Amino acid sequence: MNHFEYRDGTLFAENVSVEKLAQEHGTPLYIYSTATLTRHFQAFDSAFDEIPHMTCYSVKANSNLSVLRTLAGLGAGMDIVSGGELYRALKAGVPAEKIVYSGVGKKAGEIRQALEADILMFNVESTAELAAINEVAASMGKVARVSFRVNPDVDPKTHPYISTGMKKNKFGLDLTQAMDAYREAARLPNVEPIGIDCHIGSQLVTLAPFMEALEKVLDFYRSLKNIGLDIRYLDLGGGLGITYDEEEPPHPREFGLALTSAVRDLPVTVILEPGRVIVGNAGILATRVVYAKHTPSKDFLIVDAAMNDLVRPSLYGSYHRVDEVTPKGRKKLSVDVVGPICESGDFLAKDREIPAMETGELLALFSAGAYGFTMSSNYNTRPRAAEVLVDGDQAVLIRRRETYEDLTALED
Numbered sequence: 517m518n519h520f521e522y523r524d525g526t527l528f529a530e531n532v533s534v535e536k537l538a539q540e541h542g543t544p545l546y547i548y549s550t551a552t553l554t555r556h557f558q559a560f561d562s563a564f565d566e567i568p569h570m571t572c573y574s575v576k577a578n579s580n581l582s583v584l585r586t587l588a589g590l591g592a593g594m595d596i597v598s599g600g601e602l603y604r605a606l607k608a609g610v611p612a613e614k615i616v617y618s619g620v621g622k623k624a625g626e627i628r629q630a631l632e633a634d635i636l637m638f639n640v641e642s643t644a645e646l647a648a649i650n651e652v653a654a655s656m657g658k659v660a661r662v663s664f665r666v667n668p669d670v671d672p673k674t675h676p677y678i679s680t681g682m683k684k685n686k687f688g689l690d691l692t693q694a695m696d697a698y699r700e701a702a703r704l705p706n707v708e709p710i711g712i713d714c715h716i717g718s719q720l721v722t723l724a725p726f727m728e729a730l731e732k733v734l735d736f737y738r739s740l741k742n743i744g745l746d747i748r749y750l751d752l753g754g755g756l757g758i759t760y761d762e763e764e765p766p767h768p769r770e771f772g773l774a775l776t777s778a779v780r781d782l783p784v785t786v787i788l789e790p791g792r793v794i795v796g797n798a799g800i801l802a803t804r805v806v807y808a809k810h811t812p813s814k815d816f817l818i819v820d821a822a823m824n825d826l827v828r829p830s831l832y833g834s835y836h837r838v839d840e841v842t843p844k845g846r847k848k849l850s851v852d853v854v855g856p857i858c859e860s861g862d863f864l865a866k867d868r869e870i871p872a873m874e875t876g877e878l879l880a881l882f883s884a885g886a887y888g889f890t891m892s893s894n895y896n897t898r899p900r901a902a903e904v905l906v907d908g909d910q911a912v913l914i915r916r917r918e919t920y921e922d923l924t925a926l927e928d
């Protein structure tokens with residue numbers, strides 16, 4: 517359920533017309549809905565109400581400060597993967613004790629930054645990283661709280677680029693290695709193992725891989741208890757999928773119920789790291805047709821958004837629903853919706869039945885709130901899109917469109 521709906525023949529974001537926003541702020545334009553963000557966060561978080569838990573939103577899905585502030589205001593913690601994301605989370609007012617830090621390549625400076633802020637814990641992904649954390653903590657006279665990311669070797673049956681919990685992936689430690697790592701951590705003076713972490717992939721549309729991973733994590737939890745470790749946190753990661761096309765992912769309630777029943781009796785706080793499921797369907801990308809191009813073999817809509825604005829179709833072959841913002845009832849054509857970038861991989865949608873459209877008319881790409889703006893770039897010296905956050909009748913420009921001066925500002 518989201519708050520992008522057609523009313524009186526045109527698309528609205530909550531109570532604000534998308535045509536009007538595009539006119540005011542230009543295109544390409546990311547438009548987010550506060551009501552949708554709120555609803556998704558609360559639906560997810562409340563699914564775990566029966567157990568001690570923390571919902572640490574995954575910042576990389578959409579890291580605009582206003583989005584982070586909105587979620588922080590609802591009580592969200594954050595899952596970060598870089599010093600930059602730590603900076604954003606703190607700036608948005610997220611309490612450090614609700615921040616967990618994941619990622620395979622934390623540098624010494626970033627570790628120091630996180631220890632200074634006194635975040636809840638590091639999700640450690642290798643023994644080399646453990647040594648680095650111990651060393652930085654020692655130099656600061658601190659003890660770093662850590663968990664290890666375990667790799668349970670389950671197949672999440674998602675796109676290979678977003679599957680992270682199989683043996684061949686760079687993430688985490690297999691269970692045997694992880695046991696040695698916990699023993700090592702218990703010996704080191706400047707780290708304290710307090711949790712177990714696991715994140716097997718993204719856009720999962722069935723519960724089975726989550727449950728399979730959880731079973732292995734729980735077995736592992738018992739082994740750690742047996743060697744006398746005081747594990748108080750189970751971080752079960754993110755990954756719950758959303759509907760882009762015809763997927764039918766489990767509802768957060770179902771997901772919560774399944775996980776809750778498996779861990780209910782344990783003296784632990786469960787941490788969840790949802791990203792896509794919170795923001796994915798809370799955002800659209802509005803773009804204008806630059807040209808309709810007809811060739812003997814194919815019809816194209818060339819629009820003013822491109823792979824630099826929304827890379828998911830090019831990178832993962834992802835599907836985003838595309839529709840006219842103001843349907844005109846023209847006959848449908850099979851088209852590729854493509855951007856102006858000089859790459860054949862620059863497409864937003866392929867072989868879609870879309871009504872014939874003309875220069876200047878508006879299209880919406882749906883489900884663009886997650887891994888949309890955050891993965892955008894300046895390729896082809898294209899200024900990045902503006903972002904607007906709607907709340908009821910109000911729309912606020914939460915990131916202005918980049919200018920050419922912005923793009924060259926850091927160069928000699």
Ligand SMILES: *Cc1c(COP(=O)(O)O)cnc(C)c1O
Binds near residue numbers: 576
């Ligand atoms: C990306 C990521 C998430 C969020 O994944 P979603 O599929 O967006 O829910 C959570 N945890 C970690 C460690 C991640 O890398």
